[in-house]
Amino acid sequence: DGGITQSPKYLFRKEGQNVTLSCEQNLNHDAMYWYRQDPGQGLRLIYYSQIVNDFQKGDIAEGYSVSREKKESFPLTVTSAQKNPTAFYLCASARLAGDNEQFFGPGTRLTVL
């Protein structure tokens, strides 16, 4: 988990609320990623960004939004339009050059009450 922090570790949301998950990295990586993981399952890419002020939709972007105003920060907002937001959310970063090895944060567990 070194170099990437996510907060909070646990988050509870009421139906109809937007919530924002924080992701910060001090690895000087250009690329950052958000994944969703459901119990016992693999990772699904929500959004990614490879440069400041630019981001692209992944495979399951509906109901989510992101921003990339600073190189080290890539917050994810889970909006009320996301129909089933309860999941474990993982942030990762990588260098653009080379082998693209990704470094992961510790994750945020979001539960909708």
Next chain:
Amino acid sequence: AQSVAQPEDQVNVAEGNPLTVKCTYSVSGNPYLFWYVQYPNRGLQFLLKYITGDNLVKGSYGFEAEFNKSQTSFHLKKPSALVSDSALYFCAVRDMLKGTGRRALTFGSGTRLQVQP
């Protein structure tokens, strides 16, 4: 697009026995392959990677992986399993993200390893 498959949802092995977690891949060009491990409620931790060179790659915690180009496989191995190795293991391949020309990792669905004492 590149893809990676982990054919086993779960692998059970007794402590002290050798373990293998399987991964096969489909890529165009030379593959960049990775193994990650995830403990409960934690992020993914890097174990090892194959970029080029020796087909046997050594990684963290005594794990190794064998790259086999003819069988398009990259199986994770350990000579003697520990109970503490019980976790979720992911294989990944460097891929081009759809319609962007940009590279990222595509992950397999994961294999749960259970090591019994």
